[in-house]
Amino acid sequence: MSVFTPEEMAYMEAHRNDSRVHEVHWVYSVPIVCATISTSLRLWAKRAGRNGITLDDWLIVFATLCLIGECASGLGYGPPHGMGRHVIAVDPHDLMMVRKGDYVFSHFYDIALVMVKLGILAFYFRVFAVPLFRKFVVATAAFVIAWGIGITVTLALACQPIEAFWDSDVKGKCLNLVNFTYFTNITNLITDIWIFLMPVPVIWHLQLQMKKKLLLSFIFSVGLATCIVSSIRLTVVLGHGYPDFTWSYVPLGAYSAFEPLGGILCTNLPIIWHMWRKRQALFPDTSTFKTQRSSTAIPGSGESRRSRIARSLGLSNADESQGDSQSRTILGDEEAGWAPEMHDGNSHPDRAQFFGKVERVHAESQEVENGETSAGVAPLRKSRSDGPPKSAEGMRKNVWEVRRKR
Known part of the structure; x- marks a missing residue:
């Protein structure tokens, strides 16, 4: 008995020669190019600015490699084996290869999401030296790691035996991929909203001008655009359960590639933006790359009641122990309100x-x-x-x- 209705069969027969292969090529090629260029510029900006390569940079590099692996598996297992065409026009061996590619693709996708989130959290931990905020960052990172391990292990054991995932001739018991994908997307969306809104309350307690607070809030909240991609991806999750999966995988794969790309760009662009804002020279030995200490008011002088309350709640921006380089990377020394330094009286x-x-x-x-x-x-x-x-x-x-x- 056919898994398709007569109407669906009639439609596929009438559109047997339709193809979305060109869409598959560009939706997997663009993320590779954008992620590679932006991450390379990030590393160059950090080294040129003499801020050093830190943990958050390495995590984003690893996320970029996972995204490249994800898109490469989509290109390798997709168009050559019939992805982008209707399932009735693809032979059984190619159908098995497309499912096998989906298995590899999904693992790269999940790991890329986890690495992007951890990279953003590591960035927060370095920039904001606020004890209470750092506790929230560590707790969120622990949840993300547990979430990533859970979905990766679950996907790895989705079928028993595992060959039943891609070979329809192998009899086995498999997880409901539609429900699993819904769970992954919903929890991922909630986590993204939480992570990208975390620094906003801290920013509004900094001793900065209103326009700088708004600018910082916009920079740290621009990652919410990836939440839009996650929301749209929920609408095409049914492609995992639709029998014409070689056709329906195209939009699902596109959103799966652009979602981690959005997170990578959101972490890379502020650093690259600062490089262009400062109009830095092409060589790191020029004077534009030398940091200049700005004179700041002595902590505690003219302190407002709001600042004292914020300090008592653990949200103060005055932390004598910090001298973080990343805060200078984004705002510059004169704007890094969360990294004040102690000066002598002459300053x-x-x-x-x-x-x-x-x-x-x-x-x-x-x-x-x-x-x-x-x-x-x-x-x-x-x-x-x-x-x-x-x-x-x-x-x-x-x-x-x-x-x-x-």
Whole structure:
């Protein structure tokens, strides 16, 4: 008995020569190119900016390799074996190869998602030195690891024996792939929303201008676009259970490739964006790559009540122990509000301005004295009746008063 209705059979017969092979080629080729270029630029920007390669970079590199493996398996097992054509136009051996490719493809997909999430969480842990926030990051990472192990092991044992996954002639007991895919997508979507919204409350407790808070919130929330891809993928999950799977796998595979790509781009683009924003030179030895310490106010000076409450809740942005390079990578030293450094008293803006005035007045007075002496004018030390020039007297008086204040 056929698994297709008469109407479905009639439709496939009428469209036997239809093909979506060209779609398969570009939906798997584009993610390979985009992920490779963006991750390479990320690593170059980190090395050029002398920030070093850290754990989050290695995790994103591994996620990129998994995405490349996912798309490569889709290209290798897909179009050459009939993917993109109706199942009635594909011979049984090719049908088995398409199912085998789906088995490999799904493993790469799940691991890529886990690595992207862990890379983002590792990035959060380095940038935000807030104890309470870091506890949430570690707890979320533990859940992601457990989730990844669970779905990977479940998929690996989806059929008993495992050959029944791709060979329809082998009798065995298999997991309901539609229900499993629904579970994977729903939990993945919830986790994505949680991860991308995690830093927003911390950002709004930073001592930054409103426009910078909005910009940071936008940068860290742009990953929510991948949630849209996950939501759309839910609508095509039924392709795993549809008998004409060589045709229905095309949109499912496309969303499965672009979903981890979206996460990789969301972690790479802010770092690349900072590189272009700073207009850095092509060679890392130029001065544009040298970090400059900005003067920040002494912690605790002029602190608002809101800041004190935030500190008591563990959401303060004042952490003396941090000097994180990644915060400088995204915002620059002058904007990295969550990585303040302790300075001596001379770095205070008011004191720096005060002593700057002293030096300028002293230099001007010296120039006046030297100029009058070289012109043959009598020294400024004259009798009280003559009196010195008013400008020189005023400048000497200012220097004396300023030095007395010091």
